[in-house]
Amino acid sequence: xxxxxxxxxxxxxxLVFMIKMDGPRPRKKWTLRINKTPFVVDDYWMGxxxxxxxxxxxxxxxxxxxxxxxxxxxxxxxxxxxxxxAELFEAIGAKGELFIVQYSLDTKWVLFAAKDKIEGFPTxxxxxxxxxxxxxx
Numbered sequence: 825x826x827x828x829x830x831x832x833x834x835x836x837x838x839l840v841f842m843i844k845m846d847g848p849r850p851r852k853k854w855t856l857r858i859n860k861t862p863f864v865v866d867d868y869w870m871g872x873x874x875x876x877x878x879x880x881x882x883x884x885x886x887x888x889x890x891x892x893x894x895x896x897x898x899x900x901x902x903x904x905x906x907x908x909x910a911e912l913f914e915a916i917g918a919k920g921e922l923f924i925v926q927y928s929l930d931t932k933w934v935l936f937a938a939k940d941k942i943e944g945f946p947t948x949x950x951x952x953x954x955x956x957x958x959x960x961x
Contacts, residue, residue: 847917
């Protein structure tokens, strides 16, 4: 499975899934936020946290999402491109940049980079490529 597939499959259940690389932070630069929509007081749920690596973040995502009702039998499948995304995001972070990608059914892929927010990317790759361009890579 690809990272984009993992995030999109989780979001198919109504989750908003955000991954952040916080380059200026000295440690635990990876942040995960998963929210259940709609944001109704009696039906609110959030998972996530700060992590040292993308693998740690994905392990947390798997545990958090698996707590929710539904068929999560696929959740443990390996993510074949996780190392490539980790390397790229770590390089961005090493330059002191903040880089965020988010996905939900409503907005599709959203990019937060170079103090801009751009919504509506059809794929994670398109989102990341635009982010790299915004950062002058």
